[in-house]
Amino acid sequence: MAHSLFSIIPGSSEPIYRQLVDQVRRLVAGGQLAPGAALPSVREVAQQLTVNPMTVSKAYGLLELEGVLDRRRGVGMVVADRVAGADAMVDAADRAALLRPTLERAAREARELELDPATALALFTLILKESP
Structure with a gap:
């Protein structure tokens, strides 16, 4: 699942965590990730993309701080039910x-x-x- 959801450009000047943050934002804004949708675990994404798990964790943490993702016990990270600025994101x-x-x-x-x-x-x- 992680492989088809995310992709990175290793040689990019943009840090990998920022690439992941931007991709999640686009997927949520475009409706490909609906509220309540579970994201792959940090470990799954790190293994699929062959990156350090801390990189994925940093991206997920930033998205959680922005209100795009919620951490749910037993499920992991999910798209927030009410994404901060969701009305504006539709613009x-x-x-x-x-x-x-x-x-x-x-x-x-x-x-x-x-x-x-x-x-x-x-x-x-x-x-x-x-x-x-």
């Missing part, structure tokens, strides 16, 4: 803001590859239209 602008770090990385790579903006945008548009 398209807020969902778009969650995409920004990913697009910034893609833009940096496009510049490194010396792709012109029109080519990069055309590729992004094509990918958006493809079936998941």
Whole structure:
């Protein structure tokens, strides 16, 4: 379950815990993780992604402090029933803001590859239209 839920970019300038935090936020905002949904255990995620369990624990802890996740005895971490700012998260602008770090990385790579903006945008548009 953890492998299909999370993915990391090991060489990224963004710390692994931050990648996990951003992914959970996006999954909750996009409705892929519903209130009450259980997340995989710290150990499961750490094993699947081959990262230190403390890294996963840090990400989960930050999400708990933000009110995105709740710790439930006997179950582990679950999506909070009422995510702090849930009404605002539904707003398209807020969902778009969650995409920004990913697009910034893609833009940096496009510049490194010396792709012109029109080519990069055309590729992004094509990918958006493809079936998941």
